[in-house]
Amino acid sequence: MLNRRRFLSRLSESVAATAALTPNIAAQSGSEWPSPVLDIHLHLKPNDGNFEHIEGSGVRQAILLTSVEQDDVAKAAIAQHPGRYAQFVRADITKPDAIAKMRACLKDGAIGLGEINFHVAVDGPEMRGVYELAAEFDVPVTIHFQEDSPGDGEFTTPFKSLPAMIKAYPKTKFIGHANAFWANISADVPPNTAYPAGKIKPGGLTDRMLTEFPNLYADLSANSGRNALGRDPEFAAAFLERHRTKLMFGCDCPCKDGHGAGQVSQAPLIKGRCVARETLTALKQLASPAVFREIVWENSHRLLRIPA
Numbered sequence: 001m002l003n004r005r006r007f008l009s010r011l012s013e014s015v016a017a018t019a020a021l022t023p024n025i026a027a028q029s030g031s032e033w034p035s036p037v038l039d040i041h042l043h044l045k046p047n048d049g050n051f052e053h054i055e056g057s058g059v060r061q062a063i064l065l066t067s068v069e070q071d072d073v074a075k076a077a078i079a080q081h082p083g084r085y086a087q088f089v090r091a092d093i094t095k096p097d098a099i100a101k102m103r104a105c106l107k108d109g110a111i112g113l114g115e116i117n118f119h120v121a122v123d124g125p126e127m128r129g130v131y132e133l134a135a136e137f138d139v140p141v142t143i144h145f146q147e148d149s150p151g152d153g154e155f156t157t158p159f160k161s162l163p164a165m166i167k168a169y170p171k172t173k174f175i176g177h178a179n180a181f182w183a184n185i186s187a188d189v190p191p192n193t194a195y196p197a198g199k200i201k202p203g204g205l206t207d208r209m210l211t212e213f214p215n216l217y218a219d220l221s222a223n224s225g226r227n228a229l230g231r232d233p234e235f236a237a238a239f240l241e242r243h244r245t246k247l248m249f250g251c252d253c254p255c256k257d258g259h260g261a262g263q264v265s266q267a268p269l270i271k272g273r274c275v276a277r278e279t280l281t282a283l284k285q286l287a288s289p290a291v292f293r294e295i296v297w298e299n300s301h302r303l304l305r306i307p308a
């Protein structure tokens, strides 16, 4: 009995110690960057791996991109770390039941769709179903656009047909992401090059669409986003300022710990490194503190209508 009492007392002491530590850990991870950070593109990792990544990269909140099959895992992570996560959902849109499955998840707490990355046409029936579902629930949809990427196939093509879709679905909030979206930051897009290098030619389709369409947003994640920021710093700084209310930080990082462990990419800007850290560092260098805060925190909270 005494032993049990002592055990319980020890337990409550250690719980109190843990509780006292937790705010310090949160404060440390939040203070590393000039403002709190929300990561809008974090694929669900097994065994609570997302938590190690957000703590390691100094991220306060993240959107877990989750397949309908992983819904339970995402729900458990959200419950385990209150206030740290929200969830987007995707299903295989080449299958007839995809829309019904995603609709069920949207009714059950998911606050967006994505990422949607399939070998389908940007203006085909599969994507039109997605655009309609996003409008029906008034949630954004994150889409992977990829063409001219040798070996990896094409996703949501042709990119040049995207403006017609954004115009045709004005109630759908599009979040653009990936190779083709960021290659088209420049007016000249070299063929068969996933990550173009060198100076940017003004007037690119992505730049023009962000100006023209209020329902288009951009996700700066992955090597595609990091590469776009690294090509031409002068252009990038003006681009961030010009679209300061439309751009959102995300990482899409495969590393384990928010410090680059397990990063296998050989791309020069992210090789051996955490994409979250590299992109946040680039944003810090290129943007004013006010623009940095909009891009890494305020825009996503406003778009997703989640409390900051």
Ligand SMILES: [Zn+2]
Pocket: 115, 117, 144, 177, 178
């Ligand atoms: Zn992607």
Ligand SMILES: [Zn+2]
Pocket: 053, 057, 251, 253, 254, 255, 256, 257, 258, 259, 260, 273, 274, 275, 276, 277
């Ligand atoms: Zn990382």
